[in-house]
Amino acid sequence: MEFDTITAISTPMGEGAIAIVRLSGDEAFAIADRIYRGPQGKRLIDATSHTIHYGHLVQPKTGDTVEEVMISIMRGPKTFTREDVVEINCHGGIVSVNRVLQLVLSQGARLAEPGEFTKRAFLNGRIDLSQAEAVMDLIRAKTDKAMNMALGQMEGRLSQLIRKLRQEILETLAQVEVNIDYPEYDDVEEMTHRMFLEKANLVKIELEKLLRTSQQGKILRDGLSTVIVGRPNVGKSSLLNSLVQENKAIVTDIPGTTRDVIEEYVNVRGVPLRLLDTAGIRETEDIVERIGVERSRAVLKDADLILLVLNYSDDLTKEDEKLFEAVSGMDVIVIVNKTDLPRKINLNRVEELTGEHRLVTTSLLEDQGVDELEEAIASLFFAGSLETGDLTYVSNSRHIALLGQALQSIEDAIEAIEAGTPVDLVQIDFTKAWELLGEIIGDSVHEGLINQLFSQFCLGK
Ligand code: GDP
Ligand code: ZN
Numbered sequence: 001m002e003f004d005t006i007t008a009i010s011t012p013m014g015e016g017a018i019a020i021v022r023l024s025g026d027e028a029f030a031i032a033d034r035i036y037r038g039p040q041g042k043r044l045i046d047a048t049s050h051t052i053h054y055g056h057l058v059q060p061k062t063g064d065t066v067e068e069v070m071i072s073i074m075r076g077p078k079t080f081t082r083e084d085v086v087e088i089n090c091h092g093g094i095v096s097v098n099r100v101l102q103l104v105l106s107q108g109a110r111l112a113e114p115g116e117f118t119k120r121a122f123l124n125g126r127i128d129l130s131q132a133e134a135v136m137d138l139i140r141a142k143t144d145k146a147m148n149m150a151l152g153q154m155e156g157r158l159s160q161l162i163r164k165l166r167q168e169i170l171e172t173l174a175q176v177e178v179n180i181d182y183p184e185y186d187d188v189e190e191m192t193h194r195m196f197l198e199k200a201n202l203v204k205i206e207l208e209k210l211l212r213t214s215q216q217g218k219i220l221r222d223g224l225s226t227v228i229v230g231r232p233n234v235g236k237s238s239l240l241n242s243l244v245q246e247n248k249a250i251v252t253d254i255p256g257t258t259r260d261v262i263e264e265y266v267n268v269r270g271v272p273l274r275l276l277d278t279a280g281i282r283e284t285e286d287i288v289e290r291i292g293v294e295r296s297r298a299v300l301k302d303a304d305l306i307l308l309v310l311n312y313s314d315d316l317t318k319e320d321e322k323l324f325e326a327v328s329g330m331d332v333i334v335i336v337n338k339t340d341l342p343r344k345i346n347l348n349r350v351e352e353l354t355g356e357h358r359l360v361t362t363s364l365l366e367d368q369g370v371d372e373l374e375e376a377i378a379s380l381f382f383a384g385s386l387e388t389g390d391l392t393y394v395s396n397s398r399h400i401a402l403l404g405q406a407l408q409s410i411e412d413a414i415e416a417i418e419a420g421t422p423v424d425l426v427q428i429d430f431t432k433a434w435e436l437l438g439e440i441i442g443d444s445v446h447e448g449l450i451n452q453l454f455s456q457f458c459l460g461k
Helices: 029-037 094-106 116-125 129-140 143-156 155-179 188-222 236-246 287-300 318-326 347-354 370-382 397-418 423-441 449-456
Strands: 005-009 018-024 051-058 065-074 085-093 225-231 264-267 271-278 305-311 333-335 357-361
Touching: 005 094, 005 318, 018 029, 018 094, 018 116, 018 449, 029 094, 029 188, 029 287, 029 305, 065 094, 129 264, 155 188, 155 370, 155 423, 188 333, 188 423, 225 236, 225 318, 225 397, 236 271, 236 305, 236 333, 264 370, 271 370, 305 318, 318 347, 333 370, 357 370, 397 423
Parallel strands: 225 271, 225 305, 305 333, 333 357
Antiparallel strands: 005 018, 018 085, 051 065, 065 085, 264 271
């Protein structure tokens, strides 16, 4: 089959700090290579499949830098579309994403029509939509747990659940048709309303349940955003290094020193962490000192986990106390480091400040306490409902968006029913929910609702 190279922004606009511009087709690698400048003259065209590369995008003509990016290179057929695929991860703002998109278009890619990537996945691979997307998650999966989640989805757990919900909706719609066409009762309208309401509430509960798991799914895929804070010299960089050394670093191609914040992906006992050493910004300055409690709170507020490091061999300082203040209300593990040196810190006061949080003592120099710290991280993370393992996790942004829209339609339906709106209007909301759910698994695009109704129910007996 012959297809040109298409491109599109594949993350919802304005959501999150990272956006992805995706390319698919024969020219995907060549286009990316022309606009990429990597460290040490690295070329994407030579890159191994399924690797991630840090670098800058430039205007090939002028050499002007357009964006700082991470680029995923995936050679077909083991890709979402089964074609060569490039994913450019860039900053999430509308302006910068569009700049990247324009650059890619200027190099000969064509803007994809809505759903065109999916269409190619269909045409090239004959898998249902949610399965195709699970392949993507599999590629991105950063730990075994994320891998299991992706596999579970591939096996169709999500598809299965969605099919069941759609079937429920469809049966209700069919029954309503019967009621309307063959009224056996005088109060068809009222009975139909009652039936609709019952089913709508049922579907609503299921959709809400699925959406609740979506946040956890995202964390499993993207990593728990973990920020290491502490005064200069307490051992933040040592902590980062020790966690990276003891655990397999997941992304190895980020030259940390060229970034503002040092960032590493590690897998700590099944918990994917995206570790950020804030002090990487400027070793001699203290983040709270520099930008104040309020602003550092704002910086820290996106973190899922804070590792607050203190110095065992030094007195507690005002900065330390300000740090505690800045992270109050967040998930924090307090680490008292340098226990190999004589104690100067007031441990009672530390415990007081730590409160309900976990407290761990370490000597990173002598490799003491790191196990305990890892244990603390894992138990904190798995203390939630995550450990059950048999939930269906939804981690795909498109799925999350569609589930949200379907829920909205169902809520609209409930509202309409309660307001006594005519049945045919309620039908519209129901049908919409059915279609939205269908988009998750790739049905409903080609098959009309009526066809399905007729193929599954014998209406005209
Ligand atoms: P940061 O400024 O918070 O990132 O601290 P660093 O990780 O750069 O460490 C500052 C200094 O403390 C370095 O010389 C480390 O080798 C040393 N250091 C880190 N952890 C320990 C420890 O547990 N014991 C001792 N004695 N020194 C440590
Ligand atoms: Zn440091």
